Amino acid sequence: MGDKTMKDPTKPASRQWFKMPHTYVILIFLVFVAAALTYVVPAGEFERAEDQATGKTLVVPNSYHEVDASPVSLVSIPKAIVHGLVDSADVVFFILIIGGTFEIISSTGTIEAITGRVAKNFANKGRWVIPIFIMLFSVAGFTMGMSTEVMVFVPIGIAVARALGFDALTGTAMVSLGAASGFTAGILNPFNVGLAQAIAEVPLFSGAWLRIILLLCLITVTSLYIVRYAGKVRSNPEKSLVGDLEKEVVTKELDLNKLPRMQLKHYLTLAVVIIGFATLIWGVSKKDWWMEELAALFLTMGVVSGFCAGYGPSRVASEFVKGAKAITYGALIIGFARGIMVVLDQGSVIDSIVYGLSTLVGELPGPVQVLGMYLFQNVMNIFITSGTGMAVTTMPIMVPLADLIGVTRQTTVLAFQLGDGFSNMILPTSSALMGSLAVSGIPYQKWVKFFWPLMCMWIVIGAVLMVIAHMIHY
Template sequence: MRHQDQQLDKKKSKWELPHTYALLSFMIVLAALSTYFLSAGSFERVEQDGRTILVEGSYQTVESNPISPFEILQAIPLGMEDSAQIIFYIFLIGGTFGVITKTGAIDAAVYGLVSRLKHNGALLIPVIMIAFSIPGATIGLSEEVIIFVPIGIAVAKALGYDSITGMSMLNLGAVCGFVGGMANPFTVGVAQTIAEVPLFSGIGFRLVVYVFFLLTAIILVMRYAAKVKKDPSSSYLADLPQQDTISSSTPDQIKPFSRRHAFVLLSVVAGFAINMYGIFEWDWYLTEMTGTFLAIGLIAGLIGGLRINGTFEAFTNGMKDVAYGALIVGFARAILVVMEQGQVLDTIVYQLSALISQIPGAFAVIGMFFVQLFINFFIPSGSGQAATTMPIMTPLADLLEIQRQVAVLAYQYGDGVMSTVNPTNGVLMACLALAGIPYTRWFKYIWKLVVAWIIIAILGLLVAVWIGLS
């Protein structure tokens, strides 16, 4: 009997998904190998309106620069260095929420809310997703989602769901808006400007397709949440020793909501308000946001009765909880470091765009879409991908007699859909880090939605070509 169990364990181990770090390390090596087989090349770039834009027809081959094994190893610390701002942002935000969680304020508030909602808690899922999709579609809400993840997880856990549900409500909600991009200045705005299309034109068509993206995501999350609540063992995180690094309290450990808890939450809300105002009015970014949250953590700890030593003990424990995911961001960035040093990034963009011209008729736009999906892996920044690809895709669209507006849509959908699963996407990896969700588990959960979104995007693009969207 024991021998049979050992055989079963061996069979199971053969199908085990690779460790996230192993997966990313393999990608780094693969990127390095590409520098031996691909021709090195580059586009000429110019600065225009604060953006770097490729000069059409300027691609030329340059001297090959293969990446050596030692340079592969160096790429990892260089990736850490390039991603230092977001890595330390994750660490410090994790520490801050470690303090807030230790005060018990979030648990007390959430469980108090849930006790009132009773059987209507599931309605929070579509409400939260819609609420986060609106700023995603209008102001490009992206990095800012990270700071809400711990609260979303606390809400999901209190409702009987898991961390994946909590993250999905926030992250997927914002991504739905990002994919829709009706008035997103960082994606549609940049792409349309480069393509010389009237700014935010075609908003009605984008709105219709956005609704399909959003409804599909809501259905997925609600079905998964219902399954987990009915049977917790069905969670993709069920076999992990610790499902949640943010809030692990059980209902019998929760203290009643007190005035002290109220003041802690008030300081958190004030910090959120200051950060949001700073982002939109003072052009704040991660550094300023982190500074504000450090202040929130210190104030919350003192108000919550943790004292100085207790506050910093909770802070360091919070940082430990997110270390696994925070460092993944640097590994992911190392892939791009290798390709930039080997000077094959521009070559890949150039060759992929050349392939599209071989696809006949209206289906060429589908080729554009898949090229954008692929390129997003190497250029996870929405505005960066627009600046890199639209100067190429715009003349290509003219050559293939495809409306430039449709070429913008192909970029927009490729960038947005891929962002839900792209391991080089810093925002995704940061959210997973704070949520304590291994990337491989997230991929297992999200791949069906990615396939559904790809189908929606393809149908949307074909309709856009058919109606001559301009």
């Protein structure tokens, strides 16, 4: 008895010692790691020239050269973080506007009325909603390259998931991972596959059959994974990885026989939302809209929705501020993560990392080189999170290397698109991921715990397809 009373008080302290740090702490630690790299990795850069075929500024192969070192000092780190916030201001303010807009729409009761009916219609087959959402958003991913923009749909996915007895993690996953699956497969995606193929000088969107197989594999594995998790949460809410978040949500037992009736204000608000999202799809696909235009669109949607619900200007403003305030924590994460890239760029080490890794791939044994290219692109996505940016940086280097070691250019494009897509859903520097988590309120640590097993499955699928592609001279 005496020994037990001596040991028990130490257990809580032990758990606290290993407690995962705050997300901001993790990001600032990574900024310090990036700063340390500027002292260890030699500074260098490639020459760049405009490509007549694509109109993009590409890296000139074999042009790497060292430059004067410019290590980032300790006192410069706070400024680099602020610089990151400024650089990502468009995404940060976009997220704040999304939070305000959806708070206005949510306060009208429209989402509750609609999702209540979805729950009634799918009460006994709610899991089918998950693969439907995944397939729907995968189409947006492999056609118009939807990635960061998917965050605007996350609140809808969460509302539907909760109405069906699932949690916010399920709702976020079935939207964001659906888009990620499509973006990675990139069947007709002009922003990653299209550009990479243009640089590699292979026919635009050729080799689609293997990318379709990739998409089907990703949709199947992702659907089964999320359905399994959602089923456990529905059977036992204590199994939810975001149980604390769900407890914060004011929810009532949904009586399917006493659903809120759709009123005129709900129909008008729904019409505004539908028109708004239709305009979003048109603007992104036809007019090359990005954050500034999308933010303006959502700000308009929020104000008009409020007026349709009979709100006065002050009520609209009050609801907007309430929503923006609730999402500030997540929005600022984008800027902190951007600080990592700012430090690496100021230290002139990104090109050095690209050069070092590409050289290493060239020295690998023959049969392993294709997997080395695949690994190279995955690692480079840590440092260059933009698909377009990574294409114009890595493809001009990897294409000549592929010709030299006997790997087809189409396979080289496949390595690029897999590396550009898979890790976007786990990297804290990914605006697509961090934006979705900011909107949903899910802590980054909880997402990693949920997603890493699926991430491993994705990587294995990619490795198998890379070997097959190399064997058949894809």
